[in-house]
Amino acid sequence: MAALNNILKSITQKNPHEAEYHQAVEEVFESILPVLKKNKTFVDEKLFERICEPERVISFRVCWTDDQGKVQVNKGFRVQMNSALGPYKGGLRFHPSVNQSILKFLAFEQIFKNALTGLPLGAGKGGADFDPKGKSDGEVMRFCQAWMMEAYRHIGHYTDIPAGDIGVGEREIGYLFGTYKKIQNEFQGVLTGKGTDWGGSYLRPEATGYGLIHFAHFMLTEVDDNLGNKTCLVSGAGNVSQFAMEKLLQEGAKVVAFSDSTGFVHDPEGMTEEKLSHLKTVKNGERKSISAFADKYASATFTTKGSKNIWSIPADCAFPCATQNELELADAKILRKNGLMLLAEGANMPCTPEAINYFQESKVLYGPGKASNAGGVAVSGLEMTQNRMGRYWAKIDLEKELRAIMKNIHEKCLETIDKHHLEEQDYLNAANIGAFEKVAKAMLAQGTV
Template identity: 65%
Template structure:
């Protein structure tokens, strides 16, 4: 069966799931050389099995708002692949959550987790619940109602969720408290916990720090560094904020940050003091990024037009781009703008933030481009380290965890370059190399474990 026939077959089984099919197509188009070299993967239908969740759980979540009204949401857990270990992947609370988005995230998670070198399978979950505008009590009641069903399907050696969009430390705390009550046990069934009660130091920072460590390795591979580079960063959550923090520490100059309403461009650069104010706006006041301009006259604010097929943030001239907001935020016109302005590097902090035709532009222009499954794997890597600490009953220092994170990101980077060389890919083709490396690791485990 050809790659196109395989994609057609998967598309027929998953109609109207555009995000999921986009993720599958990227992997299938990358592993053609592997399938020709290893026909046994075709015979065992490895890709078909990878693209089908081992378990897809959907459930109703009933909860009471502050006025005593009954609210109904839909919850999910996609347990995609457990060939390498227990399912591992975040929970997302956002109105856009649906089966297609969670399947794409769970599919991506298979390869991301494989790249870390840790014994982790791939999964994802969440609900179409919007935490914005909700009181702490409403969020607590929702999390408790959500866990009343989810607890049946997760466990320390079965499935270990974490946070994602809309699920931060507050939500993880409520979810963990509910699980502990329901199961009458204190285990590491969730990661991203507070470091005083089972969590790991560096976990909140891990995705952003790891992204920048990976980017620094990319620059080093061509004899350059991030020092002095002007950087575009999208998003304003944990990933974006800690990406900016690490960029500042390495001597780079981040100049943008965004949320769903628009973005700010600070021509003077965002320093540590300004970053602290961003954290105050977003995490303390739960406000909008536009408020940044009220304090800093050097910044300009631009509204985002959701109907446009481009984002003006990516028109700003810079050396490096770090999309850290959401999927498909860099479209074809954005990629053309970035390459026209001479961007040297694009590293994804979000999951699949670059559309397929935009990736083609980066590849054709020889821009250093790395997919999220490789360069944003720091979050799940430290989640894996948190699981290890929970099982051992120990706590590592901040320096110990950070050093392990650096080593993991360097290993992922180096594995990508080795794979690119082995399969005679174009120089620094991180996308295909990451897909091939992750695919081989999972495929070999599936082959060894038999058809089940």
């Protein structure tokens, strides 16, 4: 037992001052500890330590010129975490908060998420401490070109396939892809999230949000319930949030609140297709705060970011889709007091450990991001397949594929709950254990490399 306890201590000591990474590692370690106790081979071969250590961390300088002709300098990264199941796969994040700790935590989470999809995908993550907000298209293009001038050496169709994340949408993917194509003189599927006219896949923009709601649907079906007429909160107002709301409307749910970095909007009358279309215009076209949405509708109230947040609104279901650690213990208690019955994560690690423990103890149906937000990388995997085949699949076929993958993830969790005698609806430990066993066995089969 002492040796097992030393595993976690050793990992945190080797990676000092990386709080987000430590948090992600500790959560998985606590889940798989019973598995390690039963399987001496996993311990002797140091499978957990090997999974926690990135296969490669690439850090580089990104120099670019702004519209005033001044040179700017940012830090670029790519964390190639694990390739036991396939080439490295994971998004790029352009945001001022980006650092090695955040990218290692994201890449670590990606290992388990990608494994659960059942697709041949390894795990990686990358990005830069660059903020595209307030930048012109020309500045964003020059930054993306500068980033790719270094990164192209380390990625490729069968090596490492980045995608989008916070701050990296179709615009950024286009600039990155164009630069790679120019340098390598090859048109290949080196990035996913491309435009549908130039190598992209239908349903990729919708995939994470749609997949999230599909997973919530299966969670509720398991307890003989559904999303119809459920009051819902969706944090964030970007890609994942928008399409989560769109799918919730299709399921007959009522979305009464959403947020962005400036605050949140509460609309007791609920979201409609017309209102959602306007929100997309505000955020995607005009790139404004959601306060502009509230200005148009008398039923909507905008509250500036402060002491009160979106989690203070009573609801049946909550879908945190913004960023890591956005929902704390105090928020969890308020949500539960106000009648919350289900929470599924659309973002990566949006709930603090204390909040997660509270949800588990209070029997809230809790969908961990590794399972519930795997839809995005699932359709990215399908985009990779289409690129290799040189053909496109119809949107209706991809919707069926996405729903089937999310159903399979849900069923994998249920199988793991049964196999390891976990508590009913313990999706957290089931997702961690099921994914760990799959990756660990692959690594064991491939030897000490």
